[in-house]
Amino acid sequence: MRSISIYALTRNQNTDSLSKLERQLSGREYFLKIREWELQSMKALVRQLESHMTKVCSLRFFYSYQIPKLGKEFDLLQIKDDQIINIELKSGAVSEEAIRKQLMQNRYYLSVLGRSIQSYTYISSQNRLVRLTNHDHIAEADWTELCGSLQKESSDYQGNIDDLFQAELYLISPITEPARFLKKEYFLTSQQRDIQRQILKKLRISRFEYFCFTGLPGTGKTLLLYDIAMKLSRRQQICMIHCGNAGKEWKILHKRLQRIAFLSDNQLTENTELKHYSAILVDEAHLLSSEKLQILLTQSEGEFPVIFSSDSEDAICPEELGVNTLKLIENLPEIQMFHLTNRIRTNAELSSFIQNMIHLTDRKTSKPYPHVSVVYANNEEETAALLEDYIHQGYEYEITAVRDIKRLVIILDERYYYDQNRYLRSKHFKEGRSDVRNLFHQLNQAKEELSIIVRENTYVYETLLTLLQPDTVR
Numbered sequence: 223m224r225s226i227s228i229y230a231l232t233r234n235q236n237t238d239s240l241s242k243l244e245r246q247l248s249g250r251e252y253f254l255k256i257r258e259w260e261l262q263s264m265k266a267l268v269r270q271l272e273s274h275m276t277k278v279c280s281l282r283f284f285y286s287y288q289i290p291k292l293g294k295e296f297d298l299l300q301i302k303d304d305q306i307i308n309i310e311l312k313s314g315a316v317s318e319e320a321i322r323k324q325l326m327q328n329r330y331y332l333s334v335l336g337r338s339i340q341s342y343t344y345i346s347s348q349n350r351l352v353r354l355t356n357h358d359h360i361a362e363a364d365w366t367e368l369c370g371s372l373q374k375e376s377s378d379y380q381g382n383i384d385d386l387f388q389a390e391l392y393l394i395s396p397i398t399e400p401a402r403f404l405k406k407e408y409f410l411t412s413q414q415r416d417i418q419r420q421i422l423k424k425l426r427i428s429r430f431e432y433f434c435f436t437g438l439p440g441t442g443k444t445l446l447l448y449d450i451a452m453k454l455s456r457r458q459q460i461c462m463i464h465c466g467n468a469g470k471e472w473k474i475l476h477k478r479l480q481r482i483a484f485l486s487d488n489q490l491t492e493n494t495e496l497k498h499y500s501a502i503l504v505d506e507a508h509l510l511s512s513e514k515l516q517i518l519l520t521q522s523e524g525e526f527p528v529i530f531s532s533d534s535e536d537a538i539c540p541e542e543l544g545v546n547t548l549k550l551i552e553n554l555p556e557i558q559m560f561h562l563t564n565r566i567r568t569n570a571e572l573s574s575f576i577q578n579m580i581h582l583t584d585r586k587t588s589k590p591y592p593h594v595s596v597v598y599a600n601n602e603e604e605t606a607a608l609l610e611d612y613i614h615q616g617y618e619y620e621i622t623a624v625r626d627i628k629r630l631v632i633i634l635d636e637r638y639y640y641d642q643n644r645y646l647r648s649k650h651f652k653e654g655r656s657d658v659r660n661l662f663h664q665l666n667q668a669k670e671e672l673s674i675i676v677r678e679n680t681y682v683y684e685t686l687l688t689l690l691q692p693d694t695v696r
Contacts (some may be wrong), residue, residue: 223287223383224249226390229279232265234486239412244285249382254286259313260297263346264681267311275369282378283309289387293412294331302376305338305471307368312345318352318360327409340371348625356613367569393659396448400474403448414446417560421450422515425501425527426560432554434530437562438573439666443531446503446562450529451503454482458500465509471601496521499638507532519523519554524545533663534561537580539645542658572672576665578689580658596686599677605633617673630668632661635677640685 226247235243239252271278284299299308307327310321325341332339336666341354342363353363379386396403410418423432426498434499439444447462454460458481465487474482483499487510496502502522504510507530510518513671522528532548552559575591599605609631613619617631637649637657648657665672676683 223284225282225284225301225378226382227279228264228283228285228396229268232261235691243528248285258519260311263311263313263344263658264298266346266349267309267344269346270351270365271369271372274365277373281372282334284383285375287383289331290384290390291411292331292392294409295603296328299332299383300372301335301379302337302374303379304376305374305514306332306335306373307340307371308332308342310341310343312343312347314345314347316343316345321352321557322358322360326358327407329354330407330409331387331392334388334392340368340381342368347620353540358503371598394626395444396475400478403445404474404478408445410449411442413562414442414449417562418446418450418453420558420560422453422531425454429527430522430524431527431531432551432557433527433560434532434557435560435562436532436534436548438534439663440573443533447503447505447529448533451482452479454501454503455479459497459498460503461485461496461502463490463502463510468677475560484496486687487511487514490517492517496519497525499526501527501529502659503529503531505531508535508548512547512550515550515682516545530547533666535659535662537577538656538658538662539581539643539647541643542645542647542656563689567686572668572670573641573666573687575672576662579665579686580646580662580686582640582689586677590692591690595673596683596690597673597675598680598683599675601646601678605675605677609633612673612675627667628669629671629673630665632664632675633677634679634682636662636679638679638682640682646682 224247226244228274230247231240231244235449237256240256244250244254244256245252266280274478282300284301285297286295286297287299288295300307300309308329310324312321321343325343329339329341342351343353344351350606351363351365351368352360353360353368369640377626392404393406402408417435424431424433435446451460460481461483463485467527475482485494496518502518504518518528524526529553532551535543535546535548544551551557571591571593573596595670597608599608609619612631615629618627619631639647640649641650646661648661650657674686676686
């Protein structure tokens with residue numbers, strides 16, 4: 223998407239022509255539905271700019287831009303080499319606190335570009351221009367000062383604005399980035415905010431409820447769960463149950479969040495007293511055993527709400543799931559289910575490969591997987607040599623905690639195979655848990671590059687090699 227002249231966009235013309243013009247100028251992939259009030263506000267803005275400067279027609283803005291995956295939208299952005307000017311349009315009166323919150327949030331999202339940021343809001347019905355100060359206050363703005371900044375002799379950004387924003391930079395993990403979480407250096411996506419609002423609204427009405435939100439890794443489930451935990455713990459003590467091995471990575475949160483008690487699922491027994499908590503939140507609930515789930519449900523019934531966060535495991539063969547805890551949770555009486563769909567932190571290329579690897583489908587792809595490699599080892603000696611080489615290159619192996627890993631290497635041995643429905647299967651379970659489930663969740667920790675060493679398993683090796691070839695090559 224390119225920047226456009228808002229002068230050209232605000233010339234009188236019919237609505238159909240206006241949408242076509244906007245698409246032609248911006249290179250947007252779809253026709254933008256321009257709201258009448260926003261168009262009138264933009265026309266009023268242009269008239270004000272014309273009364274304070276010449277050559278308004280030369281100004282270029284990115285209009286109605288939305289950061290991919292986040293749902294965060296900006297009305298007008300002028301992006302130069304060394305500065306960004308953000309102008310939000312309002313037709314009617316808006317509280318200063320609402321304006322302040324919006325501009326502060328905008329500044330947070332724009333800060334990743336490393337340029338000075340000036341933030342304005344124009345209320346057309348009042349012909350009022352305000353700005354966000356460096357001390358996060360709203361102040362009356364000077365038109366001459368704004369026009370001077372807009373005309374600053376610096377090159378406008380000429381490229382596709384999507385190339386400037388990496389959505390994964392905005393999704394933090396409370397477990398691996400506790401300092402940023404505690405400083406509240408994050409904002410929820412529109413989808414996360416909607417789920418949060420629905421849950422908190424329901425809890426204000428009823429004290430005993432079940433909630434569960436699911437999604438692929440990288441959709442922000444843990445951040446959403448912790449954000450809800452922070453809000454619920456303002457008045458009462460709550461309990462966060464972690465499933466899996468996050469271990470030492472919780473320590474900073476344990477020390478700082480006094481109203482949140484932390485338990486691992488291993489600490490959950492029939493003697494664990496939970497009834498004095500006002501709410502229980504369960505992270506990585508797909509790792510919770512059915513026995514632990516039953517202990518939790520027995521204590522919670524009629525006493526306190528339970529909120530589950532779980533990875534979606536739709537790609538895994540049902541037989542490999544065994545006793546599927548998520549299915550048990552989904553069948554709880556009157557439970558409210560939510561599904562996060564925006565994969566923010568997840569590498570789309572790796573995610574696509576992992577989904578297709580776990581369950582081969584007939585979907586064709588013309589896109590290669592340049593950050594995935596598969597090699598073959600005929601025995602343990604060759605496996606060790608290849609593994610040593612990958613580790614030397616900076617890959618990690620034998621991951622014990624749930625966290626993001628830039629470069630991951632794994633080994634697939636002879637136990638793995640594909641069944642008649644093209645699901646990846648394993649010949650045995652390990653400690654009561656499916657190898658395929660373990661593999662799926664381990665694979666999804668890879669953030670940038672993934673390498674697979676296949677040992678003494680030619681069928682799986684050849685299948686993965688074929689998967690790695692784009693459709694034009696097969």
